[in-house]
Amino acid sequence: MVAALARPDITSPFGTYRAEGLVKFAWALADRHDLSAFLRKRIRSLVARVFSGPYDTVVEGLKFRLYPGGNYDDRKMMAKGRLPEQAEHRLIAPLLGKDRVFVDVGANIGTYSLFAAASGAEVLAVEASPDTADKLAFNLAANGASDVRIARTAVGAEDGELSLWREPSNAGFATLVEDLTQGEWAGNWSAFRVPVRPLADVVAEAGLTRIDVMKIDVEGFEDRVLVPYLSTTSRDLWPRAILLETNCRPHWTEDCLSLLTRLGYEQAGETRDNILFSLKA
Known part of the structure; x- marks a missing residue:
């Protein structure tokens, strides 16, 4: 059985979903590697429930609609403000x-x-x-x-x-x-x-x-x-x-x-x- 995931919004124009400062702060906190893996996982779970996305943001000059609650790359870009890898x-x-x-x-x-x-x-x-x-x-x-x-x-x-x-x-x-x-x-x-x-x-x-x-x-x-x-x-x-x-x-x-x-x-x-x-x- 496929897990029930929200369908992505692919019709609203880019810019519809703004990533405010609180969103970026929350995901940066969830990505802090000076915290224990257990604590980081607990924080990430809470942040994912509250700030799952979508959010429209520009990263290194490229536009992305991010769903950080459901994808690692999205989380990294939201937390770090840069491309992963x-x-x-x-x-x-x-x-x-x-x-x-x-x-x-x-x-x-x-x-x-x-x-x-x-x-x-x-x-x-x-x-x-x-x-x-x-x-x-x-x-x-x-x-x-x-x-x-x-x-x-x-x-x-x-x-x-x-x-x-x-x-x-x-x-x-x-x-x-x-x-x-x-x-x-x-x-x-x-x-x-x-x-x-x-x-x-x-x-x-x-x-x-x-x-x-x-x-x-x-x-x-x-x-x-x-x-x-x-x-x-x-x-x-x-x-x-x-x-x-x-x-x-x-x-x-x-x-x-x-x-x-x-x-x-x-x-x-x-x-x-x-x-x-x-x-x-």
């Missing part, structure tokens, strides 16, 4: 720009896609969760990024359907890997069916003839996105660089890292949760 953005920034192509697999609400689009890059954003894809589309439209294409599908080895698991406190952490919903990340998970397509088909449908940077962040399903793609496409369609999330690596069924090495990729940078690979000439 700044170290990753610094890694890929030199690889983006005019005439570059960026593919965002697991686009969430668009922090990477909008960052890439703002550089002048052509962007394909892939997002499986319908509600999150709606939020992504709203944020793109609010920024005038109507040329960013959205593929509303999960990606995997073959066409079909799979169960997407969602936890209501963090919509951006939706996963196709049921095992991930236990243990460290146990919570109020529920599942619903979503379409799945091979990434190669999604890329072909978008008309892309090359990819300069591909980011893959799909909560433990990265191997089942990347391995089939590299196995079924020509080298011309292999990304020149891949930003691969690795913090859910224990849930992979195949070792992407050794495969990338065998295919001629080398590590070009690393953060706490991601590794950047570059394809050798």
